[in-house]
Amino acid sequence: MRILIVSLYYFPDLTGIAKIIGETADWLVTQGHSVHVVTAPPHYPEWRIRSGTRRAWYARECRAEGRHVVWRCPVWVPTRPTGLTRLLYLASFAATSLPVILFQARWRPHIVVLIEPPLFCAPAAVFVSCTSGSLSWLNIKDFELDAAFALGILRSARIRRWMESVERWWLRRFDCVSSISPAMVERARQKGVASARLVLCRDFVDLDRIREDLDGAASMRARFGITPGQMMVLYSGNLGLKQGLEIVSEAARSLRHRPDIRFVICGEGAAKEALANSARGLCNIQLHGLVPEAELNALLHAADVHLLPQKVEAAELVMPSKLLYMLASARPIVATAELGTEVGQTVTACGGRLVSPGDASALGQALVEYAGDPVRRAQAGRAGRAYAQALFDRNVVLGEMLDQFVSRTSSRRGSGGEKAWARWGC
Numbered sequence: 001m002r003i004l005i006v007s008l009y010y011f012p013d014l015t016g017i018a019k020i021i022g023e024t025a026d027w028l029v030t031q032g033h034s035v036h037v038v039t040a041p042p043h044y045p046e047w048r049i050r051s052g053t054r055r056a057w058y059a060r061e062c063r064a065e066g067r068h069v070v071w072r073c074p075v076w077v078p079t080r081p082t083g084l085t086r087l088l089y090l091a092s093f094a095a096t097s098l099p100v101i102l103f104q105a106r107w108r109p110h111i112v113v114l115i116e117p118p119l120f121c122a123p124a125a126v127f128v129s130c131t132s133g134s135l136s137w138l139n140i141k142d143f144e145l146d147a148a149f150a151l152g153i154l155r156s157a158r159i160r161r162w163m164e165s166v167e168r169w170w171l172r173r174f175d176c177v178s179s180i181s182p183a184m185v186e187r188a189r190q191k192g193v194a195s196a197r198l199v200l201c202r203d204f205v206d207l208d209r210i211r212e213d214l215d216g217a218a219s220m221r222a223r224f225g226i227t228p229g230q231m232m233v234l235y236s237g238n239l240g241l242k243q244g245l246e247i248v249s250e251a252a253r254s255l256r257h258r259p260d261i262r263f264v265i266c267g268e269g270a271a272k273e274a275l276a277n278s279a280r281g282l283c284n285i286q287l288h289g290l291v292p293e294a295e296l297n298a299l300l301h302a303a304d305v306h307l308l309p310q311k312v313e314a315a316e317l318v319m320p321s322k323l324l325y326m327l328a329s330a331r332p333i334v335a336t337a338e339l340g341t342e343v344g345q346t347v348t349a350c351g352g353r354l355v356s357p358g359d360a361s362a363l364g365q366a367l368v369e370y371a372g373d374p375v376r377r378a379q380a381g382r383a384g385r386a387y388a389q390a391l392f393d394r395n396v397v398l399g400e401m402l403d404q405f406v407s408r409t410s411s412r413r414g415s416g417g418e419k420a421w422a423r424w425g426c
Contacts, residue, residue, distance in 0.1 A: 001033045001405065004104050004134075006125055007115035008093050010039035010070065014290050015238045015267075016321050017141050018044060020203050021115060025068060027398050034067045036107060038100050040075040040093055045238040045269040045290075047077055058100065073097040081270045083154045090144075094120035105131045110409050113137045114174075117144035122170040129175075135409050138171065139201060140179040143187060168192045176408060181319040181342045199404055203321045204397035205388055209297060210328040216298030224286060226302070230262050231371045233334075234303035236290070237322045239269030244311035247336060249278040250360030251367065252285040259284075261371055263307075266291055266299065300329035304377060305370050308335035310343060311357055319343065327388040332380035334366050350387045351380035 011022030025035045041059075042050040059072040076092040078085035101124040104112075112134055114125040122138070129136035145167055148154040168191050171177060177193045178201035179185045185200050226232045239245060245265075252263045263285040265275070272287070279285045291299050300306075306326040319342055326333050333352035336359070337344040344354050353370070355362035370377055 001111070001409070002036075002107060002109045003028060003033055003111050003113065003405070004036045004038070004101075004107070004109040004128070005113045005115065006038045006097065006101055006121050008040050008075070008090070008118055008121075009044055009115075010037060010042075012050075012293075013042045013044050014293060014296075015045050017115060018042075020141075020321055023204075023206065023394065024398060024401075027394065028402070029064045029068045031402065035069075036104055036109065037068075037070045038097050038104070039070060039072060040097075041072050043075065043077050045240065045267065047079065047081060047268075047270060049075075049077060058096075071100045073100055083148065086148070087154075090118035090120050094118060094124070097121060098124050101125060101128055104128055108132045109134050111135045111137055111405055113139055116140045117142055119144065119167060119170060122173065126170075126173045135176065135405075136174045137176045137178065137405075138174040140177065140184060140188060141203075143184065146187075164191075176404075178404075180321075183342045184319060201401050201404070202392060202397050203319065203324060204392050204394040205324040205328045206394045207328055207389060210300060210325060211297065212330065213298050213301050216295075217301040220295070220298045220302035224262075224264050224288075224302070226262055226264075230260050231304040231367075232302060233261060233263045233305045233307055233367060234266070234299070235264075235307040235309065236266040236296075236299060237320075239265070239267040239272040239275060243271065243309050244336065244357060245271055245275050245309055246278055247309050247358060247360050247363055248307060249275060249282065249285060251363040252279065252282050254360060254364040255367065256282060256284050258368070258371070261367055262286075264288070264303075296325075297329075300325055300331070303329070303331050305367065306331050306333045308333055308337070308343065308347070309357075310336055323347075324388060324392045327384035327392070330381040330385040332370060332377045333384065334363065334370070336363065346387070350384040351376075352384065 005021065005025060007017065007021045009018035011018060025037055028035050057074060061070040073093065073096040075096060076089060078089055105128045109132060112125050112129040114121055116138060126136050145163055149160050171188065171191055171193050176197050176199055177188050178199040179188055180201060180203045182200060185198050189195060189198060221232060235248060248263060255261050266288045268290055276287055308320065308323055323343065323346065327350060333347050335343055335347045335352060336355055336357040339348060339354060347354055353366045355366055
């Protein structure tokens with residue numbers, strides 16, 4: 001099977017969508033399929049093109065004896081993301097990737113998979129699908145438009161109504177629309193996608209790579225200066241607006257009298273400078289960049305407790321992939337989420353703790369309770385690992401996704417392509 005993936009984020013970026021899509025493409029190739037990826041140079045979550053990569057022109061990378069081809073398209077990356085500059089950033093990738101996506105029609109893919117964000121690439125993806133008679137598939141990792149207005153990145157009510165109508169029109173152009181949680185699938189349904197076209201396609205974690213590593217964990221703790229009697233509280237990943245990371249520094253400030261509780265933050269993103277400013281003067285919190293992929297397992301197991309902060313406005317708009325790695329590491333989780341949300345239900349099912357978003361006092365109290373109860377921490381960690389094995393194992397999740405690819409592609413061929421161009425007016 002020939003599979004075309006269009007994704008703004010891809011390996012070697014280390015967080016979120018990039019990591020998931022990179023591992024998905026690698027897995028599909030190992031299953032004997034050919035994969036072409038149209039993406040940008042590595043730049044996220046640092047919000048700058050990584051040194052050593054081509055900034056202003058196109059590049060092509062060929063792997064696995066030509067069965068895995070990656071096309072890098074230039075993108076304008078704002079140094080200080082705002083509502084307008086984020087739109088320009090997404091639009092720039094849609095513009096520069098357009099000729100490369102259209103060129104893929106000559107390859108005649110069986111499936112065209114667009115990863116949202118950005119939805120700006122939908123016209124090119126659907127056009128190639130129509131011209132090649134292939135299945136068009138939208139995989140929603142983040143409801144970018146809803147999040148932008150919920151978090152105040154965009155504010156105009158008139159613009160919102162117009163953009164939502166455009167979004168709904170394009171969502172209905174795809175043969176299949178998938179998302180990563182039941183709540184997000186339901187949101188797509190509310191936006192007008194027919195139930196027959198909706199698919200639950202969860203994110204995943206490679207459980208073979210996230211396993212207990214006592215030596216690596218001890219070395220990582222020593223690097224951060226964490227002593228055996230201290231509880232290491234870890235947040236690792238994107239430092240963005242959706243996370244509401246100011247609660248972490250507030251909780252650290254309230255616990256500065258507790259030498260046994262130490263906060264470690266490893267990440268990059270638009271909110272890093274503000275977080276560093278809010279943590280200035282605190283000796284119980286330290287900030288670092290993202291660790292290399294090879295050290296991720298050791299970092300996850302170095303923690304005694306994982307933090308998952310999230311603003312209430314983003315509760316049902318994203319399902320953080322970092323949560324799956326926290327579960328796989330067999331460490332307890334404290335999340336700022338309401339019980340009725342997808343994150344809240346997952347964390348409580350594993351014996352983790354929930355506190356109200358923005359309540360730094362409650363966050364600090366939850367950590368104090370965990371510090372005094374290592375048995376409970378161990379029980380919650382084991383429950384999280386078991387939950388990850390049941391729902392998020394990479395081979396199971398991707399196997400189910402591939403079954404959907406095969407069955408829906410076969411059905412489409414059996415119906416003679418189902419009048420591909422009719423989608424533009426349906």
